[in-house]
Amino acid sequence: MTTERKAARLPVFDRAAATPEQEAVLDEILSGPRGNLAGPFLAWIASPELAEHAQRLGAFCRYSTGLPLRLSELAILITAVQWRAQAEWQIHYPIAIDAGVSADVAQALLEGRRPVFVDTDEALIYDFAVELYGAKRVSDMTFAKAEERFGHETTVNLVGLLGYYALVAMTLNVFAMRANEDEPLPFNE
Structure with a gap:
């Protein structure tokens, strides 16, 4: 498995040249609930120990916080806006919509406006x-x-x-990562 270069700051990751530590964390990521290397993992794989700990924390933060997926995804979109993280928005926008975040709420976030919330839990997540x-x-x-x-x-x-998704956003921004190079960027650079 060779993963093409995502941005000028990331070297090409070639699984055939991976260290045993990189192989182990790659297998853990690919066999977990994510099942892919989308997001910051192509950067983190250069530091297998960081990748291992971060991916486990990420799996918990995404799937096991006690919040419904809709509220977790709303919090992630808010984080993407706060950090102007292109790939974080590109990856999580469709997930958030599928989870029940309204397109109007997402659009207001993207435009830097406080959304008009119908749901008080969403308003509380936003305020927090x-x-x-x-x-x-x-x-x-x-x-x-x-x-x-x-x-x-x-x-x-x-x-x-x-905090976890702020770390993700910082990683995505530092390494100029995009989820889809063909899509228009959600944030001006």
């Missing part, structure tokens, strides 16, 4: 994420609302999800 990214803190009021609605453990997991 935007407050955390903007102020680098969450107010007592917002925290209390999240904890009351989602519980303490899921609120902790929400912070982890936002």
